[in-house]
Amino acid sequence: MTSEILSAPHSLEAEQSVIGAILLDSQSERAQKVLATLKAESFYSRQHQVIFGAMKSMNKESSPIDGMTVSDRLEREGLIDQVGGFSYLMQVGKGSFSQANIGAYASVIRERAAERYGIQKLNEATELFYTRNGMTAAEKFDAVQMLATQISDYAKTGNRRGARPLIEVMDDWLCEVEQRFDNSGRSRGLSTGIPSLDALLEPKGLVKGSLFVIGARPKMGKTTLYSQMAINCAMREKLPAILFSLEMPDKQIFERMVGQASGVNTDIFYRGSDNDSDFALANGRAMELVESGNLFIDDTPGITLAHIVSEARRIKREKGAVGMVMVDYLTLMTGEKADRNDLSFGLITKGLKNLAKELGCVVVLLTQLNRDLEKRLNKRPLPSDSRDTGQIEQDCDYWLGIYREGAYDENFPQQDTELLLRLNRHGKSGVVYAEQRNGSIYDCDQLAAQRKAADREDKPAKRGGF
Template sequence: MRAGRERPGPDNKQAAPLAKGRPDDPHPMRPDRKPMNTTVPTPTHRPDVDMDVDPAFFEQAPPQDLEAEQCVLGGMMLSKDAITDVVEILEPGHFYKPAHETIYGAITGLFTRGEPVDPITVTNALQRAGELARIGGAGYLHALIQTVPTAANAAYYAEIVHDRAMLRRLVTAGRRVTDLALAGEGDVEQIQDAAAAEINAAILQRADTETLPIGADDQDLIDELEAGQRGETEAGVPTGFLDLDNLTGGLKPGQMVIVAARPALGKSTLALDFARHAAFAAGRTAVFFSLEMSRRELQMRCLSAQAKVGLHNLKTAGGMDAAAWSRVAETMTDMRRAPLLLDDATGATVATLKAKCRRIQQRQGLDLVVIDYLQLLQSGRSRPESRQVEVSEMSRNIKLMAKELGVPVVVLCQLNRGPEQRVDKKPMVSDLRESGSLEQDADLVILLHREDAYDKESPRAGEADLIVAKHRNGPTATITVAFQGHYSRFVNMQSDF
């Protein structure tokens, strides 16, 4: 039972299950009252309860309360207030019996259109949709009205239906986890990630929110304003780029941050710089998921940037002198202590990444997530409708992931060829490849541009622009930084090279 809902009955005590002549039933079962019609076909398959699994594992019937479902629907046909209460709790898929799901859809459809809701109008709606016979006919709808004790209890019965639906989801997730373990396909860690993703998907629920007057929490607002004026506002995760951090206040919890560029301009390097600074300089736990580079390559790049030893020198025989070896040794010591996690998550889905992040968060805390890069993620769908729809769905799921984890998630994206068709080669938000929803979902969009990548004679050789093209609730700007490709890093222009 969720907070904020009172159970009906004297002194708010727990109500007994529906029964004939229950004390709080204003209409106890009378001799002239017809019993409930139970001839409606029972479901042979439910999307949320997979029956393809060996029934020997789970011999009990899935959790459900058909009588509560009937009382919900009957109450909704008796009272518009009951409809208002129920729709805040239930979705169509929460009903176990398909016929009840269909009736619920008809009721909410009428309600949404502002039309009357009663057995007659619901019958007509179902008849027009060709569903009346499948749900048991008009007689079943009238029987629902007769069964409900009182429409005032509809929200309470809806909570029961909701709770049973959540239990069914857990049962289904348990079955799928069992199947994954028994199949044994892939390594153990992949199976664990997939299992965790199933469980997390089953328990994920939208948090109940309360609608409040605009001034209800004004003291909290005043405290926040005063803290901001004193310079005490909680800072986000620093990126290490001073002008960018001054503009944004750091990367904030729940933000989806897009770093986008054309190929080979250094977006992976920039994102690794964010993670490096967060872990090495600020002591924040960061995880870098690379779907493109191996863990070893990430380590080498990080070592080169931290130790100021050229990446080429690290890989070339005799490329390091004694001073370079000394810096490498010192950096290796720092790397062992730094809370920076690397994962070459080839073929990952958003669900598996979220499962890994949850484990990290529970084990040691988590402050920053970097995903390199979006277009290499798998959607998990066997037959996606289109690539644009697929990317839009992944974008939305990443945004939800950031909010659920309460950490900033930096997502790298490829730009289309738009910049190359312009004279100045500068990127725009509209160049984001395959989905307009990326701009919509993102809180911060940073477009990386380097003139010398297109013009070798450019007077701005070694410079790069971080174009903050979108900044939700903040200003936009173009920030110039230095690109040190030999060290695999970007640095502030004021830095000592």
């Protein structure tokens, strides 16, 4: 046993050094960077929080910052006594520090703040298991995983979850707007890998935090588009894509992805090929997919929403970010107990939408459509055709239907495909024409495809999707 009382991680010296360096020269490039990135709540000492908060506000107002002006500001706000008066400001301003090292001092403050936040969340996790609150053990483990994700996010960004003042939201928004115009692409939306569809989604692309639903009848190409978007996310966007497949085994998905990445017909893996270069090309592309380290496949049958959330959070912690979480498909998932199937699956779509917001990624959800649409003259799918749930229309940010006339008419070109973007909360909707060949979707000349479609439509008002 020991009587030693552990104090929360902090460094008063680093906090004083940051404040002192800013008081000495607030207009230096290093000081301005610290004022822009460090938050008052990251300071351990309450008086240092108050002082730094005042200096941060003054800097936004372009007011001069020194011992006298900060003291006057605090006195007008009735806070001067909380910080030890003018004498303490002078004491800090004359402290022993190097202004050139202000960035290093700020890093120490952030590190200690992250450690305190971690301790707080771990205490919450411990309390969760001791408390009899009606939650099952599995629900408590899910809650702890959520806390672990919050700790990881805070360590990387310094942002806490919960209600935030508008000034903090504006700061983050301004940073994101600036990043949209740099070449890193960190803050823009994601692409799909199909140029004409990406053009339709411009300028925002697939906005992070969105639920993207793909609906179609069987054999229309849902899984093809799903795996193609995953490859694009991993290889072009350089972000992890997690594929949850309830319909197809992981080896089949991988084989399909190798074919899509290489452009090789996957039949060669069954009957061979007279051209050895096909195997070499396929093997080379397969190694590129593997070496990217950004593709994950989970073919657990009958998975639950909790399983998807748990695995997605784990990948986020391990990789630092997630680009896309992809689910094939909704009605094969095991839902929560509910009076009706539509209510059960509605809970899943809400949960997937929340997961997209939590991880800052795009969740791609495949869904089967009702057979009734095949009784219509115009069989092009609508969001209302989604099977077993009407909640999809309310929860999704994008709804894209896939239609092939060749599935109903053997005389029609079998490769011709229409991608029908019916709902888009962030921009315009419309039709994109594409071709499906050898298990892949290829872009095509949109004007030529439109003219060909118009020539085939005797009554476009009745048969056209839009």
